[in-house]
Amino acid sequence: MRTRSPSRTGFGIDSIPDNLVLTASYGGTHDELIDRHGLRSAIVVFSREEAAALGLEIDHDDSHAMQAGPSFALLIHGTQPQGTTAAKALSALRAQGEYGYGTKADQIRTSRRLPLSLLN
Numbered sequence: 001m002r003t004r005s006p007s008r009t010g011f012g013i014d015s016i017p018d019n020l021v022l023t024a025s026y027g028g029t030h031d032e033l034i035d036r037h038g039l040r041s042a043i044v045v046f047s048r049e050e051a052a053a054l055g056l057e058i059d060h061d062d063s064h065a066m067q068a069g070p071s072f073a074l075l076i077h078g079t080q081p082q083g084t085t086a087a088k089a090l091s092a093l094r095a096q097g098e099y100g101y102g103t104k105a106d107q108i109r110t111s112r113r114l115p116l117s118l119l120n
Helices: 032-039 046-051 085-095 102-113
Strands: 041-045 072-075
Touching: 041 046, 046 072
Parallel strands: 041 072
Antiparallel strands: none
8 A cells, every 4th residue: 555645646636536545644744635625534543542532443454444434543553763652652552462564463463472561
């Protein structure tokens, strides 16, 4: 799945093809367009509780992104700068057994290994 800036999509907001499921994401340079055009969106959250407070389901497997529907949340994932709020949130999620997205995360989940913090 690729993300594109609105200026690089090659079409205007009024000419989105019917077979394209568009999802805008907050945190970019054109966030104001999301509300202005009433676009469906994804927002990265630091916890399941934050997603619930926003009234958003969490997309764990891209199913929300691939199908038309309401806006949704993604849990913080990837590498985060050390000492930041994002890094602390990611550590807390890992302590709860949430390892993010991708092949490596799937392998960890299927092996049912416990986070090291729970083994000590």
